[in-house]
Amino acid sequence: MTTSETRTVTIAEHRGRWATLRIDNPPVNLLDDRVYGELAAALERFEADPEMRVVVLESADPEFFAAHFDVALTQEQNAAAQQAYSKILAALRSPRLVSIAKIRGRARGGGHELTLACDMRFACAETAIMGQPEIKGRLFPGGGAMQMLPALIGRARALEMILSGRDIDAATAERYGVINRAIPDAELDDFVDTLAARIAEFDSTPSELAKAAVDRRYLPALEDFLQDVAEFRELLESPETVAAVRAQLAAGLQTRGPLEFSLGD
Numbered sequence: 001m002t003t004s005e006t007r008t009v010t011i012a013e014h015r016g017r018w019a020t021l022r023i024d025n026p027p028v029n030l031l032d033d034r035v036y037g038e039l040a041a042a043l044e045r046f047e048a049d050p051e052m053r054v055v056v057l058e059s060a061d062p063e064f065f066a067a068h069f070d071v072a073l074t075q076e077q078n079a080a081a082q083q084a085y086s087k088i089l090a091a092l093r094s095p096r097l098v099s100i101a102k103i104r105g106r107a108r109g110g111g112h113e114l115t116l117a118c119d120m121r122f123a124c125a126e127t128a129i130m131g132q133p134e135i136k137g138r139l140f141p142g143g144g145a146m147q148m149l150p151a152l153i154g155r156a157r158a159l160e161m162i163l164s165g166r167d168i169d170a171a172t173a174e175r176y177g178v179i180n181r182a183i184p185d186a187e188l189d190d191f192v193d194t195l196a197a198r199i200a201e202f203d204s205t206p207s208e209l210a211k212a213a214v215d216r217r218y219l220p221a222l223e224d225f226l227q228d229v230a231e232f233r234e235l236l237e238s239p240e241t242v243a244a245v246r247a248q249l250a251a252g253l254q255t256r257g258p259l260e261f262s263l264g265d
Helices: 034-047 074-091 110-116 145-153 155-165 170-176 187-199 204-218 222-236 239-250
Strands: 002-005 009-014 016-023 054-059 062-066 098-103 107-108 120-124 129-131 181-183
Touching: 009 034, 016 034, 016 187, 016 222, 034 054, 034 074, 034 155, 054 062, 098 110, 098 187, 107 110, 110 129, 110 145, 120 170, 120 187, 120 204, 129 170, 145 187, 145 222, 170 181, 204 239, 222 239
Parallel strands: 016 054, 054 098, 062 107, 098 120, 107 129, 120 181
Antiparallel strands: 002 009, 009 016
């Protein structure tokens, strides 16, 4: 295994044509232009590498897979984040690369949407929490949840999550179909790593054809994802939302405190 350190993402390339990307952006693993930029660069490199087959996304923080998108970015940073996220979506959709999200702790907003962009999701049964709390900040999900959740769990349950802003636990997520499985914490690493290595060892041609065929049937169009991203940014930068975000930031949003821990209550 070889590793390399970047500012917010650790890249570990394993023997057997698979790799791990670990998000590490204290205090609560916010997703910003830096994280998205580093993820995009790594995923584009892996997607272009014929020797790389599988990538696992995980977190260095057991309490926060990724809290959400950083709503305190400047307009220039928002533009860079939007551009990088578009590259992430394109790379994750490629038949060349199989992606697996390993979820511990809170995956909310853009953090949850990053897991939804992956091909498979496995979550810690004891600690994983998923939600789309954007509505509480005068926003809507702008990273793919409005496309993927209806496709995964149906219209009514998707609207329940999006319009209520409430969290769901791993057991509910498994029952709804948001994740593949809820797995005990002590077994999660071995399960996901074994699955990644197993998928990576097979010939790439049938794997690529299979993913492409399934995606033609079930994956919403990339253009619809990108429209949501653009409209989210427009709403985020509106005067009314700027005021709502400032109030939440003053109350402790994006710090490791009670508001972030209970954001989806």
